[in-house]
Amino acid sequence: MPEAIVVVSAHSADFVWRAAGAIATAVERGAEAHVVALSYGERGESGELWKEPGQTEERVKEIRRGEAQAAAEALGASFRSLDLGDYPLVMDAAAVDRLTDLLRELAPRLVLTHAALDPFNPDHGVAHDATVQARQLASGAGVASAFVTIPPPELLTFEPHQPELCGFVPTTFLDITPVWEKKVAAMDAMGAQAYLKQYYSERAEHRANHARRISGRGGIRYAEAFQRQLPVVVDAL
Template sequence: MQEKRLLVVGAHSADFVWRSAGVVARIIKDGGRAKVVALSYGERGESGELWKVAGQTEENVKSIRHAEAAAAAAHLGAEFEAFDLGDYPLNVGDDDVARLAELMRDFQPTIVVTHPEIDPFNPDHPVAYTTVAKARLMTSGAGVESGFKTAPPSEFLVFEPHQPELCGFLPTVFVDITDVFEQKKAAMAEMKAQQYLQSYYRERAEHRGNHARKVTGNKAIRQAEAFMRLVPNVVASL
């Protein structure tokens, strides 16, 4: 059986924690690997608490955010890497797309997860989606053999945004994270610059757990995370 390799790419360093920490922990617990990439630290637009400290600097905020995200990833058993491209706005150039594509070729992910394509309240999230979609196509040679190193086509999903109805998000996959939920909570607790989101995403996991129970009839499911597939999954039989 092929080893599962999950790559999660967020616009900011905390995005993976709120929206996919459970599935990261789930895959690693089942014997797979997971790597998290943050295109920026969210140092300008998502670190309000840190900027309340007198004499705060952007470089210090980045350092704190890096330490928080690395600690969160460690709770899950994942690798963490930051591109440090700046936020609000997140500006991604061709070299940055090439860098992500090269990372994909090296890591060979079987599953790639990022933000949805639409977000009317956050300018950085759609940029992250476009970056990942382009890098993924470059990595697979746009579906054909090519003259550069490639990786096999991966599953491609987006994680649940903060306001799903306004982002064109329709959940097509629920992942049961009940037995790794404590790890997700520990990861969320590391993101001290955004403590206000911890209760929201604990409640969201409970809501999606309820939906997953309705779908499956499995009363043991207490918490879940929601994702939307962007390409079909292929199975031998229904």
């Protein structure tokens, strides 16, 4: 069985801006990549669509679904949404159970999601907390349990829009230069938030600068930043 990664996204476009390079890189290396959007972001993340006269939530969700599926296909990933609504996103026990069941089903090696704190977005921290809980429930305590468990996945958070205000301190830079065109294609699919493409293109160049200085690898032109949430277990340093 190929290894898998799961990206838990509060809204249907979050995975594109923050982790599209990681997704495309994993797929190119033979992994399966699965995007789980907790909502479509139809209420608070679809500003361009709400400029159209007579717009409705159902129509916005339909458009956002199509955009997200096209973006995921550009990266080689699957996409599904739990369609839980946004602004506010509410993760009750039933919603956490659904996410937990998905993690058990997909048994990923790695889970990526939002940072715990975002003072400008009411849904991102909710998505983080629910993902942490679902991961814990899916993997148990690392011992035999009364329910089905999976090996504990690694857990990383992807970079928020304003990292310095979200307690985000990068611990990992990923060189996404080889898959940059795939990330561009995914960003191009997100017409409802097209204004974010320039920002995240520039951010990828900024993080590449940091990665070059840390590693001495002069060929890095684009990079994504992640913060590891748990220690890594290794056999040697």
